[in-house]
Amino acid sequence: MDFYNYGRHNLYTYSEVAPFIQAIVPPVKLQQTDNTDIFTYPQNFQGALELIRQALLGENEDRMFYIWLIEQSPSEEDAQIISGIRDNEIGHYALFRQLYYELTGEMPPQVQDEVFAPPASYCQGLANALLGEQNAVQRYRKILYAMQDRVHINVLVEIITDEIRHGILYSYLYAKNGCRGVL
Structure with missing residues (x-):
């Protein structure tokens, strides 16, 4: 069982969720785990x-x-x-x-x-x-x-x-x- 993959979602980057974070944390695209939205x-x-x-x-x-x-x-x-x-x-x-x-x-x-x-x-x-x-x-x-x-x-x-x-x-x-x- 892959416990480390728990909660990863494929749609968001940090900059999309909270633009002000981009200055602190560079945008990271989370990996897509399957082809469904x-x-x-x-x-x-x-x-x-x-x-x-x-x-x-x-x-x-x-x-x-x-x-x-x-x-x-x-x-x-x-x-x-x-x-x-x-x-x-x-x-x-x-x-x-x-x-x-x-x-x-x-x-x-x-x-x-x-x-x-x-x-x-x-x-x-x-x-x-x-x-x-x-x-x-x-x-x-x-x-x-x-x-x-x-x-x-x-x-x-x-x-x-x-x-x-x-x-x-x-x-x-x-x-x-x-x-x-x-x-």
């Missing part, structure tokens, strides 16, 4: 719809993962934290379904036959969850960039801030349980 509507709209579909696809697998992680929890505190995250994620699923419907006029496709492969350990499960939250934030920001309606923007901000909070909680559990070398 993630910032400009309507060019980014179809990509956002695909990301919403992807967010909805793993629902059953996610539920099985949370059940497994809660069952593996070494303490009641861990189980309560993970249960709270799971409940939040169920709410996010409902918000994404509603958002998809409002944007397309159609219900999102249902997925069948998902297979859950349990992680090798509780710590591996926490590591997977932590990295999953980080990746979700990156994907959901791209959806946010395509939203035009203030209510849709607010929904995405709610989901993204929850995902950031979940990452913090998983980091806490990872450290609390002495997980090492799994990430």
Whole structure:
């Protein structure tokens, strides 16, 4: 996983963002990571719809993962934290379904036959969850960039801030349980 590429965007130079900075810092063109324009509507709209579909696809697998992680929890505190995250994620699923419907006029496709492969350990499960939250934030920001309606923007901000909070909680559990070398 390329952690150093987190947050790089291809459209701005320092001088475009803040012209007064040019006197202090010479303009730097950030490298483009793909060929899509993630910032400009309507060019980014179809990509956002695909990301919403992807967010909805793993629902059953996610539920099985949370059940497994809660069952593996070494303490009641861990189980309560993970249960709270799971409940939040169920709410996010409902918000994404509603958002998809409002944007397309159609219900999102249902997925069948998902297979859950349990992680090798509780710590591996926490590591997977932590990295999953980080990746979700990156994907959901791209959806946010395509939203035009203030209510849709607010929904995405709610989901993204929850995902950031979940990452913090998983980091806490990872450290609390002495997980090492799994990430």
